[in-house]
Amino acid sequence: MQEIIAKLNYYRMAPRKVRLVADLVRGKSVKDCLSQLKFTNKKASLAIDKLIKSAVANAKNNFKITDTDNLIIKKITVDEGPTLKRYMPRARGSVSPIRKRTSHITVILSKQHE
Numbered sequence: 133m134q135e136i137i138a139k140l141n142y143y144r145m146a147p148r149k150v151r152l153v154a155d156l157v158r159g160k161s162v163k164d165c166l167s168q169l170k171f172t173n174k175k176a177s178l179a180i181d182k183l184i185k186s187a188v189a190n191a192k193n194n195f196k197i198t199d200t201d202n203l204i205i206k207k208i209t210v211d212e213g214p215t216l217k218r219y220m221p222r223a224r225g226s227v228s229p230i231r232k233r234t235s236h237i238t239v240i241l242s243k244q245h246e
Contacts, residue, residue: 134197135241136241137238137239138187138238138241139236139238140179140183141236142236144232145175146235149174154176154210154237156172157169159204161205165184169181184239184241188200202243204244206240207239213233213236215234218231
């Protein structure tokens with residue numbers, strides 16, 4: 133069985149925030165996911181929406197799948213990317229660290245079993 137993969141690396145948002153949106157769409161059909169993400173009030177929903185559309189385009193162009201209504205999200209993972217380290221000045225000349233986290237998002241689509 134073919135697996136269609138799309139990746140988004142170095143997305144500038146913390147993985148725990150992206151996982152909230154990824155959990156909404158895991159295991160659903162692509163059509164349902166795109167309509168769900170359209171009305172989700174999270175910034176990460178735009179990136180995941182775009183990534184799913186990219187995976188569908190990969191299915192059409194690379195695997196010659198014409199019927200994209202049968203595709204489901206088999207697996208969606210959100211892993212931690214590199215952390216940007218910044219510092220904020222505080223009282224009495226001290227500093228406190230700020231960790232700006234990044235995410236690696238991977239979407240794997242497969243055909244729905246009938």
